[in-house]
Amino acid sequence: MIPVAGAVSLNLSLAFGILTLFSIGFYIRNNDFRLFLTGQRLSLASSGLSLIATIILTNELIIGNFDLDYVAHYTSNETPIIYKITALWAGQAGSMLFWLAILSLYAIVVVLQNKREHITLMPWVIIVITIVQLFFLGMTNFVTNPFEPTNADFIVMNGNGLNPLLQNPTMAIHPPMLYLGYVGFTIPFAFAIAALIKKDASSLWVKTIRRWTLVTWLFLGIGIILGGWWAYLELGWGGYWAWDPVENASFMPWLTGTAFVHSIIIQEKKNMLKIWNMILIILTFTLCIFGTFLTRSGIMSSVHSFTASGLGPLFFGFVILILIVSYGLLYVRRDHFQTEKRLESFTSRESGFLFNNVIFVVMCFAVFWGTIFPVISEAVRGTKITVGAPFFNQINIPIGLILLFLTGVGPLLAWRNTSKESLIKNFTLPLIVAFLSAGVLLALNVRGNAMMTLALSSFVFTSIAIEFWRGIRARTRKFDESILSALFQLIRKNRSRYGGYISHLGIVLMFVGFSGHAFDIENEWGLQIGSKETVGNYEVELAALSEVERPNHYAYIADLNVYTTAGEFVTELHPEKRIYFHRDPNPDKRQPHSELDIYSTLVRDIYSIFTGVDPKNKVGYFKIMINPLVQWVWIGSYFLIIGTVIAMWPVRRKKYELE
């Protein structure tokens, strides 16, 4: 492959994108179907060319063509091949191309999938997707081109190499997942805008975008979880969520996306909340672009941010444009999307959904405000006032607890109205379990948010268990099935509903994991070989200290033995202190990095960080943390993912017969 072909592919992709708009625009005017077919093919060609450009850049990264500035910046001869590939999204220009490639992939799927469906909406869907593509094509062609040649008077023999923090398997998956999520929301957004333009308030397109939204939401969720996992395994501060601006940037569209995933069910089933759903999907997509703006503009200091660049104003302009055009269109079309039906009762599932939606949006606003507050404070008062984790925790923990409560309430409510008798019947057992749990926790001296979280988790767990039990009982009675077979059939035949419940179970388990944070313990000391120190109920002994040179770093390896205070052996830990680019004669270019080692159980993690080393005196400096219940966050994530996959899995159609 040749880099110039990549650059030309990007140029052509831009040209074909512009032609797509003309072709479809003329079709809308003249109704000559050939123009629509041409427009479809132009869109496919533009997307295909963007993909070719991405493949070419990936190839250049793998072969290490340091004639390209991007390749020389993010890879080196020593970089392992997997990280040469991941270097595609390590820098500004490459990640923009990667954004474009994913959008192009989605565009191809949407165009091919809807060749004969949604034929009145599709011209506008293609136009909206193409406009978003053109924005990124403009960026990659004119502002941050990944095919720029190296600006040097000599032949570059080796590159800078990838940041050591990014040389982690999780980092190979985390950004693509986030991007798949961010970019994917373009598709439901495009359908929503097309429906607004065509005044289509039917539930047909809603059904189509529901699966898209779920897939996208799942990717974004996996991306966020992997980001937390990476932070926990790699960054060495013992946590998985720091309310960092860029973490928040991915969390905000996830919150509004979650609200949308729920409220779209109401539109599909009850033909209600049509305007609200439009508001949510526009907001979610805007937040996706806003998130990209936060990472690219350099206005926020974060471990994730790219360096400050000229992309910020362009992204900000695009965000404003999306907001004005989309909400302007919604305002103009509002009469066509009014719902004839009204909420009939406060104690109905519809109300539960709406209430959960409002809470999600409130939480999103709280996160948004905390995230942009430093920028606003700097603009207004000239001083950047950073809002830290305590602010976010203070605001979001109560909101999160309300959401957790609603997760349990939803299944207990009936559509339209829940009678007083049903309310008493459905809520009695979960409430008894919740109060009993609270009593036990108080007796164990667990108080505050941790107690509330665990008591509410037991409430939600019981309400989900009741739902499963009722379903199983109905099936065993009706079909004379065994309990296991009834459970399997129940999930298989009602994937959307029970997949959703499994996801909710995942959320409960994650909250259980979050509650463990209240009991974290940590200690820091220097240890000589053979000496011991205490942290919580454990003793840590430095048994040995060794050194090893590996292809891309030099490592000091500690052998730590962990015992209980009663003297019982628990585990060995081997944290490392690494020096990347250790052969570089300039000491400033050598990058130290602590490689953690963690002993994980369902009850607690013993988290060891090798913070420093004195090789002469054979002294290692360590930070050891006891983090309870963290494993449940990851177990909950598996449930969340499995549940969502079940919920969106396509149902094989049978012929229905009405009685």
Add this chain to the structure above:
Amino acid sequence: MNWNDAILIFIIFISTVWYVIQPMMNPPISNPFDDDNIDAHTRQKMILMDQIKELEMDYEIGTLNKDDFIQQRNQLKRDISTLLQKIKSQTS
């Protein structure tokens, strides 16, 4: 730019342009698909059928009382009948 580059770019360009302009070689045609067609009605019918299934599920597990169940089910059946009539009139 060497010859290899030029040939590769030429091939990419020509094959893409050919693929794109091919529909324009045919005589003008109007939209052969219509959203208000049998496919759309059938998909709408499927959505309503799914809703009846879920309604039955709600009733069986006790989250919906009998009166609401009958009323909502009848409404959905009426909607399906209307759609079936439309499908029938389009096929005949």
